Amino acid sequence: MTTEESKAALVARLGQLERAARPLNPGTGRRRTLRNAVSASAERFLRRIETLKAFEDDAGSGQGLLAEPIGERGLELERVIDLFEREVVTPGLNPASGGHLAYVPGGGIYHAALGDYLAAISNKYAGIFFTGPGPVRMENQLLRWVADLVGYPASAAGNIASGGSIANLTAIATARDAHGLKGGDLATAVVYLTSQAHHCIEKALRIAGLGEVQVRQVPIDEHFRMRPDALTSLIEADRAAGLRPWLVIASAGTTDTGAVDPLDRIGAVAHAAGCWFHVDAAYGGFFLLTEHGRSMLRGIETSDSVVLDPHKTLFLPYGCGVVLVRDAAPMLATHHYFGNYMQDAAAARDEVSPADVSPELTKHFRAVRMWLPLKLLGLAPFRAGLEEKLLLARYFRREVAELGFEVGPEPDLSIVTYRWVPPGADLERCNRINQRIVEAVRRDGRVFLSSTMIDGRFTLRMVALSFRTHRKTIDLALRVLRAAAAEATAA
Numbered sequence: 001m002t003t004e005e006s007k008a009a010l011v012a013r014l015g016q017l018e019r020a021a022r023p024l025n026p027g028t029g030r031r032r033t034l035r036n037a038v039s040a041s042a043e044r045f046l047r048r049i050e051t052l053k054a055f056e057d058d059a060g061s062g063q064g065l066l067a068e069p070i071g072e073r074g075l076e077l078e079r080v081i082d083l084f085e086r087e088v089v090t091p092g093l094n095p096a097s098g099g100h101l102a103y104v105p106g107g108g109i110y111h112a113a114l115g116d117y118l119a120a121i122s123n124k125y126a127g128i129f130f131t132g133p134g135p136v137r138m139e140n141q142l143l144r145w146v147a148d149l150v151g152y153p154a155s156a157a158g159n160i161a162s163g164g165s166i167a168n169l170t171a172i173a174t175a176r177d178a179h180g181l182k183g184g185d186l187a188t189a190v191v192y193l194t195s196q197a198h199h200c201i202e203k204a205l206r207i208a209g210l211g212e213v214q215v216r217q218v219p220i221d222e223h224f225r226m227r228p229d230a231l232t233s234l235i236e237a238d239r240a241a242g243l244r245p246w247l248v249i250a251s252a253g254t255t256d257t258g259a260v261d262p263l264d265r266i267g268a269v270a271h272a273a274g275c276w277f278h279v280d281a282a283y284g285g286f287f288l289l290t291e292h293g294r295s296m297l298r299g300i301e302t303s304d305s306v307v308l309d310p311h312k313t314l315f316l317p318y319g320c321g322v323v324l325v326r327d328a329a330p331m332l333a334t335h336h337y338f339g340n341y342m343q344d345a346a347a348a349r350d351e352v353s354p355a356d357v358s359p360e361l362t363k364h365f366r367a368v369r370m371w372l373p374l375k376l377l378g379l380a381p382f383r384a385g386l387e388e389k390l391l392l393a394r395y396f397r398r399e400v401a402e403l404g405f406e407v408g409p410e411p412d413l414s415i416v417t418y419r420w421v422p423p424g425a426d427l428e429r430c431n432r433i434n435q436r437i438v439e440a441v442r443r444d445g446r447v448f449l450s451s452t453m454i455d456g457r458f459t460l461r462m463v464a465l466s467f468r469t470h471r472k473t474i475d476l477a478l479r480v481l482r483a484a485a486a487e488a489t490a491a
């Protein structure tokens, strides 16, 4: 083949491939069709959200997805949407339902979904300031707002990560390097937390190469809060034994009971001992928007690092966890790297780039899903929604006690623990009955409640956190519980 011929063949092939790849970039008309179908599906869902079950036990487990393998040819739009609604949206937990009162409910406000849409359409690069000055300023502005809420100084830095687990990992890796922990130090370094700390903390320690550190469970009081006096004693004993107290991790809203450790007193003990003080406020942090939350979380401002999950307590859809570190320097020291392929970006440095303070380089442009709702709605409805959740928990506790359930302590935030104790039932029978109650509630499905074990007692939990949970949802939960308790006791 001559050079001319081979060029002609190349051009012809490029033309073919361009045509074959054209569906990747739909035109106006096709975009409208796609958008309308997706919008219609979203509307079908949202218009029925009040009557959809919070847990759907009888709709399979998404097996139908496997009947449609990924293949060379696309499917009809209607079939794809139908597959999605039937196999993905319907089965299992419906986290968008106000009746989701289990685990720690998530959010999913509409404005945030539209933010995701805009983020994906522009696909702005959110990792590095040079290429994405707008996205990076937006993220840092949001982080500054959260830092002000927490009470951190101007030196703070942070990151909008994918969730609380990665946010905690980022903080723990920073704490490791800030205290210069190296391999040889691990066996003598000590972490202090309580039995109520979220499991992602120990997971983060392991991932951060710290699986060999000593972990002390600090005793808790009758409200499941860390006891500062017990922390002091443990630290003193470890010192005396030649160990190196390193990290104190307090919870601002434990997952089991929503307990808030006494942050001001724990912080004072931690700092006096020269420890890094980390607060896991993944669930409780944004209650700082309420007066009650501010008083419960007093002392959070003394921490060295903190985690708050906007996908929980700011009602955003899943995929959003904030980590803040009081002083940017150690966070940068742990995460900042440089590659030659990034040399053009080095000059532009008016803002800390997310890639310099987190494990991620390229990232989902998460900031818009937080920015758009905050800009459109302002803070007032968030404050009101959060205060409503705090009061709904109190309301539930009163009413469920009225039904004859034994209730746990007055909630620190929006989680209530309770259990059904029929007269004369021993622990084993009690546990069985309460397990049957949870199962009956799940089968009913109108609300979804979960359980935990507290000191060997099978305990029921109710968590008010969804922006769609209101008084009538709680009244429904109470009716479902009354019936379930009667059924479980009779069985």
Ligand SMILES: *Cc1c(COP(=O)(O)O)cnc(C)c1O
Pocket: 104, 162, 163, 164, 165, 166, 198, 200, 251, 253, 254, 255, 280, 281, 282, 283, 309, 321
């Ligand atoms: C939810 C939660 C986590 C984990 O966060 P994810 O966003 O699920 O990764 C950590 N700590 C606490 C206290 C939580 O409530």
